[in-house]
Amino acid sequence: xxxxxxxxxxxxxxxxxxxxxxxxxxxxxxxxxxxxxxxxxxxxxxxxxxxxxxxxxxxxxxxxxxxxxxxxxxxxxxxxxxxxxxxxxxxxxxxxxxxxxxxxxxxxxxxxxxxxxxxxxxxxxxxxxxxxxxxxxxxxxxxxxxxxxxxxxxxxxxxxxxxxxxxxxxx
Amino acid sequence: xxxxxxxxxxxxxxxxxxxxxxxxxxxxxxxxxxxxxxxxxxxxxxxxxxxxxxxxxxxxxxxxxxxxxxxxxxxxxxxxxxxxxxxxxxxxxxxxxxxxxxxxxxxxxxxxxxxxxxxxxxxxxxxxxxxxxxxxxxxxxxxxxxxxxxxxxxxxxxxxxxxxxxxxxxxxxxxxxxxxxxxxxxxxxxxxxxxxxxxxxxxxxxxxxxxxxxxxxxxxxxxxxxxxxxxxxxxxxxxxxxxxxxxxxxxxxxxxxxxxxxxxxxxxxxxxxxxxxxxxxxxxxxxxxxxxxxxxxxxxxxxxxxxxxxxxxxxxxxxxxxxxxxxxxxxxxxxxxxxxxxxxxxxxxxxxxxxxxxxxxxxxxxxxxxxxxxxxxxxxxxxxxxxxxxxxxxxxxxxxxxxxxxxxxxxxxxxxxxxxxxxxxxxxxxxxxxxxxxxxxxxxxxxxxxxxxxxxxxxxxxxxxxxxx
Numbered sequence: 001x002x003x004x005x006x007x008x009x010x011x012x013x014x015x016x017x018x019x020x021x022x023x024x025x026x027x028x029x030x031x032x033x034x035x036x037x038x039x040x041x042x043x044x045x046x047x048x049x050x051x052x053x054x055x056x057x058x059x060x061x062x063x064x065x066x067x068x069x070x071x072x073x074x075x076x077x078x079x080x081x082x083x084x085x086x087x088x089x090x091x092x093x094x095x096x097x098x099x100x101x102x103x104x105x106x107x108x109x110x111x112x113x114x115x116x117x118x119x120x121x122x123x124x125x126x127x128x129x130x131x132x133x134x135x136x137x138x139x140x141x142x143x144x145x146x147x148x149x150x151x152x153x154x155x156x157x158x159x160x161x162x163x164x165x166x167x168x169x170x171x
Numbered sequence: 172x173x174x175x176x177x178x179x180x181x182x183x184x185x186x187x188x189x190x191x192x193x194x195x196x197x198x199x200x201x202x203x204x205x206x207x208x209x210x211x212x213x214x215x216x217x218x219x220x221x222x223x224x225x226x227x228x229x230x231x232x233x234x235x236x237x238x239x240x241x242x243x244x245x246x247x248x249x250x251x252x253x254x255x256x257x258x259x260x261x262x263x264x265x266x267x268x269x270x271x272x273x274x275x276x277x278x279x280x281x282x283x284x285x286x287x288x289x290x291x292x293x294x295x296x297x298x299x300x301x302x303x304x305x306x307x308x309x310x311x312x313x314x315x316x317x318x319x320x321x322x323x324x325x326x327x328x329x330x331x332x333x334x335x336x337x338x339x340x341x342x343x344x345x346x347x348x349x350x351x352x353x354x355x356x357x358x359x360x361x362x363x364x365x366x367x368x369x370x371x372x373x374x375x376x377x378x379x380x381x382x383x384x385x386x387x388x389x390x391x392x393x394x395x396x397x398x399x400x401x402x403x404x405x406x407x408x409x410x411x412x413x414x415x416x417x418x419x420x421x422x423x424x425x426x427x428x429x430x431x432x433x434x435x436x437x438x439x440x441x442x443x444x445x446x447x448x449x450x451x452x453x454x455x456x457x458x459x460x461x462x463x464x465x466x467x468x469x470x471x472x473x474x475x476x477x478x479x480x481x482x483x484x485x486x487x488x489x490x491x492x493x494x495x496x497x498x499x500x501x502x503x504x505x506x507x508x509x510x511x512x513x514x515x516x517x518x519x520x521x522x523x524x525x526x527x528x529x530x531x532x533x534x535x536x537x538x539x540x541x542x543x544x545x546x547x548x549x550x551x552x553x554x555x556x557x558x559x560x561x562x563x564x565x566x567x568x569x570x571x572x573x574x575x576x577x578x579x580x581x582x583x584x585x586x587x588x589x590x591x592x593x594x595x596x597x598x599x600x601x602x603x604x605x606x607x608x609x610x611x612x613x614x615x616x617x618x619x620x621x622x623x624x625x626x627x628x629x630x631x632x633x634x635x636x637x638x639x640x
Binding site for chain 1 (some may be wrong): 471
């Protein structure tokens with residue numbers, strides 16, 4: 001049976017133990033002068049752990065983020081399959097991102113990886129929306145909303161999903 | 172495919188590279204370092220006041236800085252036991268015949284003259300602290316290319332030297348850059364005039380012979396507008412029970428529309444601390460490529476850097492590390508974008524086995540104003556047994572809204588499906604392993620000149636056979 005747990009990602013530094021099959025979804029929304037600082041150490045605690053970690057950040061105004069995410073696979077944690085994906089969307093020329101996605105692997109029978117992208121809204125998407133009569137600001141709003149919703153969609157539980165959509169709609 | 176299993180990393184190292192020559196050193200400042208030794212080095216080298224002041228000021232910086240608090244463990248390094256300046260040969264020789272017999276034997280064993288005759292444009296070999304044999308083919312001389320050891324270049328072209336020395340790597344950069352600035356000796360100085368393209372690589376070979384020896388070469392490469400050059404360096408040392416130190420500084424200046432490719436094949440013995448600072452500054456439309464192959468050394472901390480300061484400048488780093496028993500190779504790259512439409516690619520491949528440790532440590536920094544900058548980093552690691560370790564520490568800083576950074580990393584062992592498929596086609600397990608690993612490092616090896624690529628493939632193959640699965 002699936003279980004869900006809300007984790008406070010706003011702590012400056014924390015260790016998270018991971019067992020068996022887990023999916024982590026993290027969303028950071030930076031506004032105004034906000035400086036988000038988060039260091040998360042994912043520690044594999046059981047052999048055969050399958051973990052998917054999705055972290056998204058969207059930065060408005062002059063917000064900044066400093067994010068350190070590490071997957072640590074200690075010796076003996078064979079058959080671990082862990083993957084971390086971080087996406088950062090910068091929506092303002094004053095936003096700043098510092099991200100370090102790290103891996104520390106002490107076991108050979110594992111599959112681990114991470115991927116990171118830091119980018120601005122796709123100009124082709126903006127051009128398309130503008131060609132449909134939407135102005136630049138509205139187009140960026142739509143894209144950012146899509147970015148947030150696609151993150152929330154990664155959560156399977158409808159109740160939690162609805163709560164989050166309510167909280168972040170018109171973010 | 173005839174193969175011979177070799178289970179230990181670099182097992183043939185001792186026979187092939189690990190010999191040492193019993194030759195009398197003409198000058199040896201002894202172990203340890205103080206201001207008097209630096210003054211002595213200046214006297215031996217006939218350094219003028221300008222350089223003497225630089226060296227003494229750098230020594231003060233060296234004393235004031237502490238060892239890096241991050242990266243590999245340097246706590247065992249004994250800087251007081253290192254010999255900071257040793258001269259093995261009285262004079263620098265232009266002709267092979269003039270090189271002392273014992274030193275000549277070393278290089279004959281390593282195939283230097285043969286390599287030079289056959290294909291290299293110029294070859295410079297550094298034995299202990301100084302370059303002892305150095306020749307540039309006449310054809311390149313006529314084109315105005317300067318290929319000198321750094322000491323001679325300072326005597327012959329002081330203005331050019333002063334213009335670039337310490338501009339990419341100042342003494343204040345880090346403890347080992349300060350140490351190098353204080354005691355540097357030898358290295359290569361290359362100047363390629365405007366529009367001159369050298370299509371054959373230039374090569375230098377570095378060797379440590381004495382135990383507790385420090386090698387501190389300083390290399391400066393200046394590629395003027397529209398020029399192009401490929402430089403290759405190789406390094407080995409014999410194995411002693413006590414440790415040696417190699418702390419080089421390499422500065423590369425890529426002017427407008429120039430192109431520089433710098434290849435390193437590092438195969439120090441496993442008692443050498445390899446702590447090197449390499450940095451290049453690339454101007455408009457220039458291209459800089461570092462190809463960095465690390466096979467040897469006890470500890471390597473090396474992060475070739477590229478500062479993209481001109482519009483549309485491009486930087487590329489191909490980094491490979493292969494760590495065996497008692498080795499920690501902490502390699503990577505730094506890419507700093509400070510101009511519009513600059514682009515960079517970092518590809519890192521690392522393999523660890525027999526308890527070795529590889530780390531990728533990288534930085535991509537996109538500064539404000541580097542509009543439309545793009546960077547892509549790809550690091551793959553292969554971990555071949557359960558006593559080895561691999562880490563990835565990539566830092567990405569983006570201060571420009573219109574820039575794009577993409578980073579990807581994977582860690583895995585040899586894929587069992589691939590292994591099973593190759594074995595079903597009649598290959599032995601060792602041959603299959605070897606083939607998979609050759610494929611893994613192929614992106615790096617394909618960019619080496621053919622003879623080096625063949626040597627590298629052979630080396631990897633020899634190191635790997637019998638050790639996987």
